[in-house]
Amino acid sequence: xxxxxxxxxxxxxxxxxxxxxxxxxxxxxxxxxxxxxxxxxxxxxxxxxxxxxxxxxxxxxxxxxxxxxxxxxxxxxxxxxxxxxxxxxxxxxxxxxxxxxxxxxxxxxxxxxxxxxxxxxxxxxxxxxxxxxxxxxxxxxxxxxxxxxxxxxxxxxxxxxxxxxxxxxxxxxxxxxxxxxxxxxxxxxxxxxxxxxxxxxxxxxxxxxxxxxx
Numbered sequence: 001x002x003x004x005x006x007x008x009x010x011x012x013x014x015x016x017x018x019x020x021x022x023x024x025x026x027x028x029x030x031x032x033x034x035x036x037x038x039x040x041x042x043x044x045x046x047x048x049x050x051x052x053x054x055x056x057x058x059x060x061x062x063x064x065x066x067x068x069x070x071x072x073x074x075x076x077x078x079x080x081x082x083x084x085x086x087x088x089x090x091x092x093x094x095x096x097x098x099x100x101x102x103x104x105x106x107x108x109x110x111x112x113x114x115x116x117x118x119x120x121x122x123x124x125x126x127x128x129x130x131x132x133x134x135x136x137x138x139x140x141x142x143x144x145x146x147x148x149x150x151x152x153x154x155x156x157x158x159x160x161x162x163x164x165x166x167x168x169x170x171x172x173x174x175x176x177x178x179x180x181x182x183x184x185x186x187x188x189x190x191x192x193x194x195x196x197x198x199x200x201x202x203x204x205x206x207x208x209x210x211x212x213x214x
């Protein structure tokens with residue numbers, strides 16, 4: 001498998017572990033219920049009866065725990081294989097990915113800043129003066145309003161172009177590494193299999209029955 005497939009398989013193993021953990025949260029998977037019907041004490045003609053509650057069929061909790069331990073081993077093997085594969089590509093992929101996130105953040109900030117452009121407009125405001133009778137009267141007058149950029153617009157555009165070009169270059173290198181780098185790991189299950197199918201395959205590999213009837 002390549003790096004891209006290995007990352008998908010990591011998520012697959014994580015999903016299996018989560019489902020297995022949920023499996024153990026069912027009380028009847030962990031506890032057997034026994035009912036003793038004390039009928040004879042109130043009805044001498046009836047015998048007492050012991051009943052084990054039938055909770056249906058399911059894989060035993062001990063087997064599920066063994067399966068989870070198996071998943072831990074597989075996750076470790078895969079992680080080590082991924083680490084070795086990353087070390088072979090000639091650059092730090094994790095650092096490149098995180099740095100590209102910062103480049104995208106910088107680009108986003110520049111784009112927002114470039115929306116603020118210089119303008120010229122005319123508005124009116126109110127003033128007051130005294131007329132010939134000494135009375136204060138209002139009057140309106142024009143105001144020319146000019147806004148100018150408080151930053152180097154061309155330098156910002158140049159920076160954005162350079163950062164975008166570098167981000168594209170790094171992204172291309174990451175994409176190529178994801179496809180062309182081989183991870184030395186043999187997956188024990190098909191990534192498209194369901195949890196139930198994988199668990200059944202594990203049970204069968206141990207030579208056990210697939211279900212336990214309580």
